[in-house]
Amino acid sequence: MSTTLLERLAPGAGETCPPELARRRRGRDGARPARGGAGPHPPGPAAPGTGSHTPVLASELLELLDLNRDPPAQIVIDCTFGDGGHARLVAERLGAGGTLIAIDRDPLAETRAAALAAETACAVRFIRSSYAEALELLAGEGLRADAAYFDLGMSSMQVDTRERGFSYSFQAPLDMRMDPDQALSARVIVAEWDERRIAHALRDYGEERHAGAIAREIVRRRAQDPIETTQELVDIITSAIPVPARFAGGHPAKRSFQALRIAVNDELGQLDRALPVAWELLRDGGVLAGISFHSLEDRRVKRFLADRARGCICPPDLPVCACGREPQAVLLRRRSIVPSDEEVQSNPRASSARLRAARKLTAQVQP
Numbered sequence: 001m002s003t004t005l006l007e008r009l010a011p012g013a014g015e016t017c018p019p020e021l022a023r024r025r026r027g028r029d030g031a032r033p034a035r036g037g038a039g040p041h042p043p044g045p046a047a048p049g050t051g052s053h054t055p056v057l058a059s060e061l062l063e064l065l066d067l068n069r070d071p072p073a074q075i076v077i078d079c080t081f082g083d084g085g086h087a088r089l090v091a092e093r094l095g096a097g098g099t100l101i102a103i104d105r106d107p108l109a110e111t112r113a114a115a116l117a118a119e120t121a122c123a124v125r126f127i128r129s130s131y132a133e134a135l136e137l138l139a140g141e142g143l144r145a146d147a148a149y150f151d152l153g154m155s156s157m158q159v160d161t162r163e164r165g166f167s168y169s170f171q172a173p174l175d176m177r178m179d180p181d182q183a184l185s186a187r188v189i190v191a192e193w194d195e196r197r198i199a200h201a202l203r204d205y206g207e208e209r210h211a212g213a214i215a216r217e218i219v220r221r222r223a224q225d226p227i228e229t230t231q232e233l234v235d236i237i238t239s240a241i242p243v244p245a246r247f248a249g250g251h252p253a254k255r256s257f258q259a260l261r262i263a264v265n266d267e268l269g270q271l272d273r274a275l276p277v278a279w280e281l282l283r284d285g286g287v288l289a290g291i292s293f294h295s296l297e298d299r300r301v302k303r304f305l306a307d308r309a310r311g312c313i314c315p316p317d318l319p320v321c322a323c324g325r326e327p328q329a330v331l332l333r334r335r336s337i338v339p340s341d342e343e344v345q346s347n348p349r350a351s352s353a354r355l356r357a358a359r360k361l362t363a364q365v366q367p
């Protein structure tokens, strides 16, 4: 990595959008995505008192991160800063000696991080990027962190900003991009992907039983007229689902909208790429935690942490261990932590949340 990039990424540099990341966000040729159809929808500032995100499982996360331990100058990476709800609590614990590295690809998060930096005693460094890329850059710098955590999915700020098209409840252009500079949007998927690919996405990311019928209907309708808005898509999805099944599992468009959002933002690919890098960034004794909102994410976090916590993998009939594999981690809870009834009552968006965490063990030195 060049010195210039290191300098730009230096803690205390404030808001950070390294040119390398900006270029990668815009695509290989560095060109901005073309505006067309629904076009990019820069998020307007959230109206005062609206759009703020209630952090989920916050006290449980803080307890697992265990930030009151030595050393006093700790570094924590919030991979999904959002509205900074978790980050604010972490920053309070870190105090003046600590550093919070905040990552998000949404420009609205950048504004929130600047506000937090102005208020908090700890150093705040914001990286506007996908977390997989940002973590790779931090690893390239040789950074070591005491904790890293992911609070996956979208923020309330995103879903409540109607014009960003995340919600099937609001009429809006089809969009769903967390990073408005990115070329791929829900409109592009619906307009350009072939029927098989759309059906796969709906099935794999939304566990939608009627994926084939919905994809067929999308392709049929788009041949007549471009599909531009969330409500046009909701109508198409609803009409493709047999009447008795329409409201059987909640809103008929719920699963398809989840699937499109995951596809647009490559959410699972990002997580698969980021988890090993986040793990490498941890010091011995550091904690990696993940809050997931659906089984596709939770399964990944669970498997990743369980794999790190696994020791010998020899067949059980072998009398002595031949693999020599030592666990790299200890799981901080055997099972996932879920929100209390009180939390779900006060914040229904927390209902599907699951928190998992593991602590990195000191590497065994082989004699």
Ligand SMILES: C[S@@+](CC[C@H](N)C(=O)[O-])C[C@H]1O[C@@H](n2cnc3c(N)ncnc32)[C@H](O)[C@@H]1O
Pocket: 053, 054, 055, 056, 079, 080, 081, 082, 083, 084, 085, 086, 087, 103, 104, 105, 106, 109, 129, 130, 131, 132, 151, 152, 153, 154, 155, 156, 178, 265, 267, 270
């Ligand atoms: C659930 S919200 C986080 C909320 C935050 N913990 C809080 O308390 O305010 C998830 C955030 O992660 C961001 N995000 C999701 N996937 C991302 C990725 N691959 N790279 C960077 N940011 C991502 C979204 O833009 C969103 O702001």
